[in-house]
Amino acid sequence: MGQKTIMPAGLAAMLVTGVAAFSATPVNAHFLSIFAPLAVMDGPTETHVDVLFWHPLGGAHVMDMGGAPEEFFVTHRGERTDLSHRLAEIAFTSAANTGQAYSVPMTFRTSGDYIITAVPQPYYEETEDIFIQQITKAYFNRGQLPTDWSEPLGLKAEILPLSRPYNALVGSTFTGRVLSEGEPVAGAEIEVEYIAAEPDVTTHTSGAPTVSEAAGGTITLMSDANGYFTFGIPTAGWWGFAALGVGPDVEFEGRELSQDAVIWVTAHDLE
DSSP states (O other): OOOOOOOOTTOOOOOSSSEEEEOSSSSSOOOEEOOOOOOOOOEEEHHHEEEEEETTTTTTTEEESSSSSEEEEEETTTEEOGGGGOOOEEEEEOOOEEEEEEEEEEEEESSSEEEEEEOOOOOTTTTEEEEEEEEEEEEEEEETTOSSSSSOOOSSSSEEESOOOOOTTSEEEEEEEEEEEEEEETEEEEEEEEEOOOOTTTEEEEEOOOSOOOTTTSSEEEOOSSSEEEEEOOOSEEEEEEEOOOOOOOOTTTTTEEEEEEEEHHHHHHO
């Protein structure tokens, strides 16, 4: 295809596609979430969208975001609309604590895809003495009209879906491609997370977890030589994939920066 591949620094050249492993990363990995109750809407819908940095599997610790995202926008029918001026700071409460997060009112009016994207400020993780910046996309659709989902957004780090990310079926697979400045990333480490403690966007609280934690720790994949990975979807709901340290920026304020690409997709039972 004439494209170069990029090997993230510090990752072993073990290129495995679609094979899940269990890493030594602590259970309930850090994930930036962009959450609304429904990913697929039949008619015009008004709702709030919560943006929070937390551990979604168990509804555990919420991290203070430290400030509004550097960028926050929606892509719809090829047009990008800035939403940062509409963000409101909120206190989000999980089963473990209350942390600083953000919320935005959204109206999904016209048919098509809505890709909501956040580029947060780097977060300092004291236990590891590094900064983390998770460039995050979440996909929504109104009216069953596909318009934007298969196009990259030109982010420094992103995961491009190879199948529609808002209507995967339980028992099927999701395939994505890890990109750094538009180029595929070989051997990227990808953490997988499930929102088991679903947020309530009216009260900004998390519900009780509906599933237990995965045995052995965070589910982890590796992208293949062309940046692809595949994951079999075991249950309905929101699934997140974070490709760690794949962005071009590796330092912030004199410390290591992990510039991650995150994508959220939804799966449904076939009824």
